[in-house]
Amino acid sequence: MTDTTLAHSDSHDHHPTGLARWLFTTNHKEIGTLYLVFSLVMFLVGGAMALVIRAELFAPGLHLVNPEFFNQMTTMHALVMIFAAVMPAFVGLANWMVPLMIGAPDMALPRMNNWSFWIMPFAFTLLLSTLFMPSGGPASGWTLYPPLSLQGGNSLAFVILAIHLMGISSIMGSINIIATILNMRAPGMTLLRMPMFVWTWLITAFLLIAVMPVLAGAVTMLLTDRFFGTSFFNAAGGGDPVLYQHIFWFFGHPEVYIMILPAFGIVSEIIPTFSRKKLFGYTSMVYATASIAFLSFIVWAHHMFTVGMPLGAALFFMYATMVIAVPTGVKIFNWVSTMWRGSMTFETPMLFALGFVVLFTIGGLSGVMLAIVPADFQYHDTYFVVAHFHYVLVTGAVFAIMASVYYWIPKWTGNMYNETLGKIHFWWSTFWVNVLFFPQHYLGLAGMPRRIPDYAIQFTEFNVISSIGGFAFGLGQLLFVYIVWQCARGGQKATDGVWEGARGLEWTVPSPAPLHTFDTPPDVDHPDYVAHTSGTS
């Protein structure tokens, strides 16, 4: 404690400069920025891989890359987007905003925070380096199902080590976030007065600590099966490859909620701001989030209906999965009710949040379709599944992250972003992302399997449309990079409150937020602040 206090007061006096400033920083805002920049870079790397996939699928036949490399691209695109783009972006937002939103001076464990971030570049250097190895990168899909994943080259060891490092980083980050939220709240900031973004992250952090170690266990078993002669998943030695699928999806299903709950939190911050109303049904939002988190642990086998299971188990997993639509529906109706009779304006963050509500719901509904066992036998491993999870992850998680960047970037940089360009970015992205992913529903229903570099010619038209959408959507994200860069460089000065309807402690500090905020905790019951806090008690 004395250590952190001293380090803290020290840093008022001298800041390391240049690279050392970023290498050794323990400041939650600087670490948050590091996470967000890392995530943006990896988003572009993962996007480039997606464009390789879409370019190959532009026409039937093999014409651009060989099938082995194509499979490496589908695998790496997923690993990079999930673990290096979406998850670090949310952790970066948590670093930046959670202390500001609960009136804490910093994260609970600033040095561990530094370590959590700096593990990530090493993990992903290891992962990406496998592409340059003689045996190539992992090519078995991001799920790394054995026996296929065990039949590749030795680069698997690098992939597994990278997953371990990334998992350690996530677990440390989560411990830090939980300790911060439970222990560092300003006096008077009771749990049920916390902003929704903080609530969703608290629950997400618990999910991460619960399931990242299970993934670590599963990939360790793969490692020992491949290199040390164990037979966890090797049928010849008495193991069972289906066991891997159960362990993997015990991690994997909570993982998909890890990628969407913070997005729910972001949208729950933005919609009230631009509707100039309190969030409708705050308490039900908290309970809905907790219910979704609980249900995520008992639905994993819906990813693997086709491996076969007793009728009773299939029915259980089907109904349990459908039940998730109830708390999710509560959230969607609460957002709509928040907007009802609100004085709405449509700045870029609100546009992205509204895009999220509409398009995420499409992804949610196709998810309910996939939960139906007999239908799933038809849809399994087709492009319908690809369309489903890209609606929830791109127009869901990624749109929410973009909304949050537009929403909070004036607080981060002290400058307003270019609203015209922001709106162009939104409409461009929304149009093309639908051109990109909507036809994939039809491809899947018509039977086009996922993870293949070639296809029957009757699928050509929809693939051409999808590829055109992919390239246009990708191009639009360069505009996003430009808008962020331009905003960091300068522009119209932002006020402290930034948005007329914004509430919450983060809007009571100056823009840009100084390196140190809330050194003395704010009085959240003070009349000046009550007007700003979410007022949802």
Next chain:
Amino acid sequence: MSEPSVQNSAGVGARFRYVARLSLFAVAMFGFGYLLVPLYDKFCEVTGIGGRTAAGPVTEYLPTEIDESRLVTVHFDANVNSSLPWAFTPAQKMMSVHPGQMYETSYTATNRSDQTVVAQAVPSVAPGQAALYFNKTECFCFTEQLLAPGETREMPVRFFVHPDLPPDTNLVTLSYIVYKNEDATARQIVALNP
């Protein structure tokens, strides 16, 4: 900082308690991942998921009577893992059996390579729920099988279908995959060429 902020002074001990507890939770969940392995085995054994049959000869749960009124079709299937240079076929493709009666059939294996090979057959029964009622009293899958170069062997299976087999199940498939047992094969080659 002139005075330590309230939440800091109150929270130091608590903060490290959180870290300790949460770290312990993470370690426990890593252990839980491994615990899923025996849990899964037990679960499969009890429910018959995955079509697993007992690893050794059945000595209990023997039938008390033969149900002459019912005929169940049993299909026999054989598969060879790609790294095993064997031919492997069932003597009969199918059989009609009365539940409760003991039957015997066989599989034929030929080692097509010029080296001694040790292999292990892994059985599986479909549908999975029938696995609980498909009992083997003798099977080549209970032990390793060693074949000299070019050797052919007929390997017996003795089994019965328990009369408790659910009435809606009239077709049961017994399938084997034979895998090369790399370690035992390597040991044999060393033993034969000292």
